[in-house]
Amino acid sequence: MPSRTDLKADCAHCFGLCCVALTFSRSADFAIDKSAGEACPNLDDDFRCTIHTKLRAKGFPGCTVYDCFGAGQEISRRAGASWREQDGREMFAALPILRQLHELLWYLTEALELNEDVQPAIDRVEAVSRTPDLATVDVMAERAVVNELLLATSRHVRGKQPKKKERRGADLIGARLRGADLAKANLRGAYLIGADLRQADLRQADLIGADLRDADLRGADLTGALFLTQAQVNAARGDHATRLPKAVTRPAHWSAAGA
Template structure:
């Protein structure tokens, strides 16, 4: 049976093919991440007529660091170019615009699941699950191609539950290859935790809250990072080689150095500081 893993480039945001949906559909509140309040469905004041951000090159300096850690996983261009066939929400009726903005968060969730499923297919220990992974991947792809009306009625939570069960089984198989005691920190409150140099090889960090945690020189090889909140976490010189289900938004939200070792699935953020 041929591998149906999608080209991962299709699961990365391409703003040039999107109508600025994330800048309109999503709400945000004035905070350390956003300089202003914005309601869902209201265009960000920084959104230009060409659907590009007017302050993209200086988002952090202008107080919009939250935008720099967001990724639609390619949902923006899927909704813009496929679901609505290249129709601009600004040029159509208010009803069509509303449909686009309602559908975007649904497709974004589905594309995030596609990212995890496609990564799971690349993990050698998950070989026994590949038929199931391919099946669910294909079903998720089909869901993303439904009509706007079907997508608006989709029970995403139920589908996420099915996918999550499969990803949990994948995690268990992958982490079983790590020698020694594998720490279970699933959903743990580790805000500001002092984990400098900690041995977290093969750890279960699914959904762990690691905001501002000190993970300097921590060993995170082979750890399950799905849903871990790494905002302002210090990954200086940490080793995340082989860490899986780690996304670019998570890495962008953290702090690191030139000595931080990352898996090939993510890139080193430009704002990280070099090692002194």
Template sequence: MTLPDSLKADCESCFGLCCVALPFSASADFAIDKDAGKPCPNLDQDFRCGIHRDLRKRGFPGCTVYDCFGAGQKVSQVTFSGRDWRQAPETATQMFAVFPVVRQLHELLWYLTEALTLDPARELHDELRAALDETGRLSRGDADDLLVLDVPAHRQAVNTLLLRTSELVRAGTPRRKNRRGADLIGAKLKGADLRAADLRGAYLIGADLRGADLRLADLIGADLRGTELGGADLTGSIFLTQPQLNAAKGDAATKLSPALTRPAHWSAPDRPRRASR
């Protein structure tokens, strides 16, 4: 799958919206508390992060995990026509409220774009293409329309299509495991055969999936924070997004589909130690 540039974050064309619009609390992911609508103290005047290269060292790993799916530049350059919230402070409140709405729509665009590349679901391609066009149209609406949009209802309609897509793609694989929404926090699943498993919305926080076979597994909405994916095979997994990967722990031996990027903070695979003499 080749993603269009519009679904890839372009921070150069954004007004630092994720650094301002979103709240975060002091935790293992963020070193400080920050309210929604309040600029992060690390945000420079040019809307760049002043500690970008050292985010993890400075206690902000959560920032390295986040991805807006291109919503930041859409809101900055399309919805608000290039007027930033510093030069036009009257736009700030509305801009910050619109950003998470467009982010959700762009996430759906990611899933629908992927679904249209899946040949086993070709009987749904007309419906998927119509949903893609409609979601794109909604994402280009003006701020007033976006703020009254019933996003949950639209997500539900799209999710129904994505679920049907998933069933068609995974239909030919025997012994498919159903772990939808399962509590697998810290689960010991090293080397597990999870081919074509339904892991939609599963809680895999801190789970050990090293060397697991996740080919064709449906991972939409699965929580992969701290999940060990070293050596796991994720090629052909369905609806796996970059933010999910960014939150996990993998290595150079983790197998990924071409549309996904190996996170820079992933470690090299463990090497056997030499016996001491």
């Protein structure tokens, strides 16, 4: 069974796949247009980003919130040689597929601590992730099965909650939720873009798929929040007082001012 360490990006052991395989569209997230299969001009010969510590300042905040869930280094390991030494199209095509499977494993390994019934699903997804030709994998079918298990785990942990805390898929863009009691709330897939969540209680809230871009989490308590990913945290704003689950790391761009 993979550990959560295996499901975290390890750029030192990757051929910079996300910097080549993915498409960039000039926007607030990316300073340039880049086609899939084209190497980002900021990618060095050693597969390292030359502006890694200045991505936000240089107009690439989108790069800081991308998380391959360890798919990049795994594909690089399997390939053995980089896309500069061989036709990389198979590697590029495999990245988004394995990333999704690793994301499912991320959720399932968390769920296993709460619900031992998910072990067979972990075994299955792990086996599927080793499929030689990942292009043949029906990711949507795998997600559907896993989602039912995650829903059951969420209901078990959160228990019955008042209707006001059932906000699955809710449009909460820019919502004023400072100090709100959202403990054990169902916020699956909720749109919390730019929401004011300062000092909010989000303990054991289900945040799978919630859009936290520019959400203000300064002083918020996300202890035990369910299915929270590093990418979600990276996309939000927070500070030293924001309390996070152990599996995610406080982003380097957060500051006492909540930048």
